[in-house]
Amino acid sequence: MPDLSHLRNRDELLITMVCLGNICRSPMAAAVLANRTSDWTAPKILVDSAGTSNWHVGEGPNPPSKKTWEAAGYKFDHIASQMTASRMEKSDLILVMDRSNHRNVLALTEIQICTARCISCGTLITQSLATAKYQIHIHFLIQPSKKF
Secondary structure, three states: OOOOHHHOOOOEEEEEEEEOOOOOHHHHHHHHHHHHOOOOOOOEEEEEEEEOOOOOOOOOOOHHHHHHHHHOOOOOOOOOOEOOHHHHHHOOEEEEOOHHHHHHHHOOOOOHHHHHOEEEHHHHHHHHHHOHHHOOOOHHHOOOOOOO
16 A cells, blocks of 8 residues: 555645546546645645646647536636656645556656655545545545535
8 A cells, every 4th residue: 555644744735636648537637626625724735637648738628528527516727738757746646547647657757755656546545445544635536426
């Protein structure tokens, strides 16, 4: 299990959601995370998203994805960008959408502290359900929601 103890007792957390093109999955996940945690003050959650490829850099979100989060009542502005090693260093937690994204992000750096921050959403949810020790107040990922 990843050690998430570095996230405890922080005033602010920057969480970066990552997928391949940064126009569908990661911006939708970022929209949900940003909106579901917007009123949190301890820790304050800052959210961004990035892609492992540069295919869509500078573009807006995929229209059906944006319509989905807007239909759920979420507001979120997004312009696609690419994940870099320097962004990894700034992020407190990097949540990737799949195994391929995980491999691609880890290939950006050999800095151990950065690679330890990168986990898959599926791993986080599974481990949060398995043991409260690794929950990091991102409980909205596993709570039932009226919006989705």
